[in-house]
Amino acid sequence: MAEGIPYSLVALVARLSAASVFWRSGLTKVDETFQVRSATFFLFKEEYRVPVIPPEILAYIATYQELIGAVLLAIGLATRLTALAFIGMVAVIQIFVYPQGWPDHILWFALLFLLVARGPGAISVDRLIWRRVT
Numbered sequence: 382m383a384e385g386i387p388y389s390l391v392a393l394v395a396r397l398s399a400a401s402v403f404w405r406s407g408l409t410k411v412d413e414t415f416q417v418r419s420a421t422f423f424l425f426k427e428e429y430r431v432p433v434i435p436p437e438i439l440a441y442i443a444t445y446q447e448l449i450g451a452v453l454l455a456i457g458l459a460t461r462l463t464a465l466a467f468i469g470m471v472a473v474i475q476i477f478v479y480p481q482g483w484p485d486h487i488l489w490f491a492l493l494f495l496l497v498a499r500g501p502g503a504i505s506v507d508r509l510i511w512r513r514v515t
Contacts, residue, residue, distance in 0.1 A: 392495070392502025393457075399492045400454040403467060407447030410440070417444050431477045446470060454496075457505020464496040 410421040417440055425436035425443070434442070446466060453463045468490060475486045501507045
């Protein structure tokens, strides 16, 4: 019976679930005008401490990746690329920021990995574009 569940429904649930996680996280980093909060810069400088990229730049990158990427996942546009970018983000969070957060991170990874491997499903903008192109 479970085999009858269409992949497009599974993919939609995966996309919306992952998008929800990153959207909510992104919203905590911005004010009501979608400007990055000063507290966000403080977190990236003092708590997150990711090497190589300056914390001020990383705060912008992470915040807008979460917000824009969440919207892209939700509507299913550039899904595989967006999911891959989020997998990279999850890896950085796991390795450098919250290594003890692996129970959550592995769940996020599983949802994102499914989308990279199998695509966004039929209920997506990607599918609409693909139909027009082919």
